[in-house]
Amino acid sequence: MHVLVLQGPNLNRLGKRDPRFYGTHPLTEVTSQIDTRAGELGVKVDHVQANCEGRLIDWLQEHQDDADAIICNPAGLTNYGLSLRDALSDTGLDLAIVHLSNPLGREPWRREDVFAEIADLYLAGAGWHGYVMALDGLHVRAADRT
Numbered sequence: 001m002h003v004l005v006l007q008g009p010n011l012n013r014l015g016k017r018d019p020r021f022y023g024t025h026p027l028t029e030v031t032s033q034i035d036t037r038a039g040e041l042g043v044k045v046d047h048v049q050a051n052c053e054g055r056l057i058d059w060l061q062e063h064q065d066d067a068d069a070i071i072c073n074p075a076g077l078t079n080y081g082l083s084l085r086d087a088l089s090d091t092g093l094d095l096a097i098v099h100l101s102n103p104l105g106r107e108p109w110r111r112e113d114v115f116a117e118i119a120d121l122y123l124a125g126a127g128w129h130g131y132v133m134a135l136d137g138l139h140v141r142a143a144d145r146t
């Protein structure tokens with residue numbers, strides 16, 4: 001199994017950015033937690049972080065033909081990133097949307113998530129553990145299909 005992990009705008013600042021919501025772990029540590037769990041499951045993982053929607057889409061389209069599933073935290077694109085939403089949907093792959101915080105418990109403008117409708121799994125509020133939970137969930141879904 002091969003999983004793509006997309007991290008959206010501002011997640012390069014994890015660890016420094018409002019730790020009340022996003023925790024104290026830098027993105028490198030989150031990535032390594034995902035990789036550790038992927039190693040235990042025998043899953044191949046590729047990661048990207050970008051602050052531009054187009055870069056995420058270009059990377060996704062370069063990698064999607066080899067992949068089985070996607071984990072995406074759309075971050076700053078959550079409320080309006082319709083191009084990325086379409087690109088994810090067009091892959092036809094299993095999709096887990098992850099939010100470190102729980103946007104539903106925050107400012108009203110964060111509550112509309114244009115990605116929620118296309119998600120097979122939706123994890124919010126579990127911090128970096130949400131990525132590992134998403135990986136487990138995608139792995140179970142793939143196993144259930146075989």
Ligand SMILES: O=C1C[C@@](O)(C(=O)O)C[C@@H](O)[C@@H]1O
Pocket residue numbers: 009010011073074075076077078098099100101102103110
């Ligand atoms: O950048 C982010 C991070 C976030 O996606 C999260 O992981 O909790 C929540 C979004 O509202 C915010 O814009």
